[in-house]
Each structure stands twice: as structure tokens, then as C-alpha cells.
Amino acid sequence: MTAETPLLPLLVEPDGVPATEQLRADREKVRAALRERGAVLLRGFDVEGPDGFADIVRALSGEPLPYTERSSPRSVIKGNVYTSTDYPPGEEIFLHNENSYQASWPLTLFFHCVRPPLTGGATPLADTRRVLDSIDEEVRREFTRRGWMVVRNYGDLVGLPWQEAFNSTDPAEVERYCHEQGIEAQWLPGGGLRTRAVRDAVHRHPVTGEPVWFNHATVFHVSTLPESARLGLLEMLGEENLPSQTYYGDGGAVPADVMDHLRACYRAASTRFDYRADDVLVIDNMLVSHGREPFTGPRRIAVAMAEPYTAHR
Structure with a gap:
């Protein structure tokens, strides 16, 4: 080495x-x-x-x-x-941790x-210990207290069909999976699916024991998208029908300045x-x-x- x-x-x-x-x-x-x-x-x-x-x-x-x-x-x-x-290829994928939702x-x-x-085309990296340390104490405390919620919509027009996302064409099997994983599933008119899941924003690493900022709260929030995509999706779908959207765990909206702060913390910790x-x-x-x-x-x-x-x- x-x-x-x-x-x-x-x-x-x-x-x-x-x-x-x-x-x-x-x-x-x-x-x-x-x-x-x-x-x-x-x-x-x-x-x-x-x-x-x-x-x-x-x-x-x-x-x-x-x-x-x-x-x-x-x-x-x-x-x-x-x-x-x-x-x-022209789109950025914002920093995130795989499957943290x-x-x-x-x-x-x-x-x-x-x-x-x-x-271009690098895979930028950011240490989640550094990200956590740089987050304002009040912001960190609010997410720790309330958790974060992701609402996802699955359909044919925008986002993934639920059959592809869950590797199944059986609604009952999808419902069983969601129940086991702590996900609320709601079938929509026309055969679409909406899910809600509340997760922790901060976890401890199972090997090192260190606290880490581990969640999809930033990458799943509509404000992280480029402006043209964000405005187009909101105009076409409305917030409740977005492919994914982040809230506090009790359903409250996350303020814009908090999302700006979180994105800045990730970028400050990133390398390539x-x-x-x-x-x-x-x-x-x-x-x-x-x-x-x-x-x-x-x-x-x-x-x-x-x-x-x-x-x-």
C-alpha cells in the first residue's frame, strides 16, 4: 500500500x-x-x-x-x-449516501x-463526519428531534414506475415490503403509488461508533434540482406529486435557508x-x-x- x-x-x-x-x-x-x-x-x-x-x-x-x-x-x-x-450527462447528481432512505x-x-x-464526470466525495460537524447546531438538533420524512410518488410520467422501483408487479407484495420496512403505502387513482417514510437524519456507524450525517434529505428535496427542472416539475405536478420530496419527520416543511445551509456543508466537505x-x-x-x-x-x-x-x- x-x-x-x-x-x-x-x-x-x-x-x-x-x-x-x-x-x-x-x-x-x-x-x-x-x-x-x-x-x-x-x-x-x-x-x-x-x-x-x-x-x-x-x-x-x-x-x-x-x-x-x-x-x-x-x-x-x-x-x-x-x-x-x-x-x-449534463446533469449533476448531488452528494448522497446510497439507500439512506x-x-x-x-x-x-x-x-x-x-x-x-x-x-468532468468525477464521483465527488464528502466525509459525513465533516458534514455533520459543519452543520449549524440548531439545524442538527431540529433534524435529530423531528427526523426527516421522504414522500415518493411512482408513476409512468415522472420518476420510476413502482413495478421497477420494487422489482415486483404484485401490489400485495409491495404492501408487505413497505410494512416490513416502516413505509406507509398509498395507492392512487390510476394505479400510481405514494409512499411516506420517516427516518433518522443522524446515525452511528456500526463499526467505528462515530456519528454521521446519513440521509437523503438534501438530494431528495426539490430545491436541490436545477431551477428549470424544479420550476417545471412544480408547475406540472405540484409539490404533493413530485417524484420525491423531503420534510421534517412530522410533515413540516424544511425552510429554504436550511436546505441552502445543508447543500453548502456538503460542498465544503467535498473532494474529487x-x-x-x-x-x-x-x-x-x-x-x-x-x-x-x-x-x-x-x-x-x-x-x-x-x-x-x-x-x-
């Missing part, structure tokens, strides 16, 4: 053996670095496609997980290896750069690097949030998730 660098992620380069062999030998060192630093970049390895990428996941974290209760469009590459979010989530994420973009072909970025999903820069060129990033964790209720 190379010497530590001052910014995320920690760089790990080949020692002259295949990636999986080196990672199995250095597994505990790499995992310790991941839990301390929050992100590790494997650079210079021959990944050998989706099968080799899945083997790297197994070497560090066990079997890759399926993508459930989806919030963004993705395509299966092979098995439980997926494309990164299939959004237009769920009752269960992966502790570890893997990103494989199959083909780097021509410009440019992808190279065959880079594998590994992040601790609770210690580090991630996003996506706009880009040009044929960027292709494969994604896998591992190590499921369920919040205590």
Missing part, C-alpha cells in the same frame, strides 16, 4: 499480483483504511470486466447485493453489477471505471479526482457521501454494493 495522502481517497496500487490475490492478502489493511479514511482507490489493476469486478467485491466485502427499493434508473450489466445512475442499506460501495469521460480506466473506487457508504459531476464523452461506470446493514428500530 502507498503512503497516505491528505485527501480522499487513499490510493492502493498493484504489488505485481492479480487484484483479487493482493486484496485477499491485504484485506484487513484495506478494510481498516476504509473504515478510517472512508474511501480507497484501487488504481493500476487489471480488473477483467464485470466478472473481475465482482471478484474484487467478494475479496473485500462478500457477495454483491441486489439493488432494491430503487430511487434512480439503472441497468443490469451482469448479476448484481449495475450501471451507475442513467441520468443525462431505506431501513437497510449497503455498508460498502464499489465503482469501476469501465470507460472514463472526456471531461479524475477517473482512469479500470479504477475501482471503494467507499464506506456511511462515512462518505458521493455524487456525480456533469461530463462529456462516453463515460461508463459499473457499480456494486455489499455488506447489508439494518438500522435498529
Whole structure:
């Protein structure tokens, strides 16, 4: 392993053996670095496609997980290896933690750069411990006291159909899943679905015990969208029918200045690097949030998730 660098992620380069062999030998060192630093970049390895990428996941974290209760469009590459979010290249995806709106989530994420973009396209990272420390005490206290609620609408016009989001065409199965996960499900006229879930905004990491700002409150709030998209969605749908919207846990609106403050805290804590072909970025999903820069060129990033964790209720 190379010497530590001052910014995320920690760089790990080949020692002259295949990636999986080196990672199995250095597994505990790499995992310790991941839990301390929050992100590790494997650079210079021959990944050998989706099968080799899945083997790297197994070497560090066990079997890759399926993508459930989806919030963004993705395509299966092979098995439980997926494309990164299939959004237009000119759009930013704001910093967030994978599946933090769920009752269960992966502790570890893997990103494989199959083909780097021509410009932009980084996966910016922000340490959620730093984000939490920078949030105004009153704002943090309000979210801790009230929690945060996400309201999601599933339909054919905007957002994901519920059949795709929940990997099922059976309403009863979706209702069972929602009940088990602490989600209120409401069927709408015309076959649409609206869900509400109240989650904690601050969690403790199950390995390190550190408090982290772990939620989708900012990325799910309509004000985080570009102005043209925000105004268009509100005019077309109204707030109650948005694909997703954030509230305090009791249903109260989050003030605009609070959302501005949260976005500023994420951006102040963020760092970036440019992808190279065959880079594998590994992040601790609770210690580090991630996003996506706009880009040009044929960027292709494969994604896998591992190590499921369920919040205590």
C-alpha cells in the first residue's frame, strides 16, 4: 500500500499480483483504511470486466447485493453489477449516501471505471463526519428531534414506475415490503403509488461508533434540482406529486435557508479526482457521501454494493 495522502481517497496500487490475490492478502489493511479514511482507490489493476469486478467485491466485502427499493434508473450489466445512475450527462447528481432512505442499506460501495469521460464526470466525495460537524447546531438538533420524512410518488410520467422501483408487479407484495420496512403505502387513482417514510437524519456507524450525517434529505428535496427542472416539475405536478420530496419527520416543511445551509456543508466537505480506466473506487457508504459531476464523452461506470446493514428500530 502507498503512503497516505491528505485527501480522499487513499490510493492502493498493484504489488505485481492479480487484484483479487493482493486484496485477499491485504484485506484487513484495506478494510481498516476504509473504515478510517472512508474511501480507497484501487488504481493500476487489471480488473477483467464485470466478472473481475465482482471478484474484487467478494475479496473485500462478500457477495454483491441486489439493488432494491430503487430511487434512480439503472441497468443490469451482469448479476448484481449495475450501471451507475442513467441520468443525462449534463446533469449533476448531488452528494448522497446510497439507500439512506431505506431501513437497510449497503455498508460498502464499489465503482469501476469501465470507460472514463472526456471531461468532468468525477464521483465527488464528502466525509459525513465533516458534514455533520459543519452543520449549524440548531439545524442538527431540529433534524435529530423531528427526523426527516421522504414522500415518493411512482408513476409512468415522472420518476420510476413502482413495478421497477420494487422489482415486483404484485401490489400485495409491495404492501408487505413497505410494512416490513416502516413505509406507509398509498395507492392512487390510476394505479400510481405514494409512499411516506420517516427516518433518522443522524446515525452511528456500526463499526467505528462515530456519528454521521446519513440521509437523503438534501438530494431528495426539490430545491436541490436545477431551477428549470424544479420550476417545471412544480408547475406540472405540484409539490404533493413530485417524484420525491423531503420534510421534517412530522410533515413540516424544511425552510429554504436550511436546505441552502445543508447543500453548502456538503460542498465544503467535498473532494474529487479524475477517473482512469479500470479504477475501482471503494467507499464506506456511511462515512462518505458521493455524487456525480456533469461530463462529456462516453463515460461508463459499473457499480456494486455489499455488506447489508439494518438500522435498529
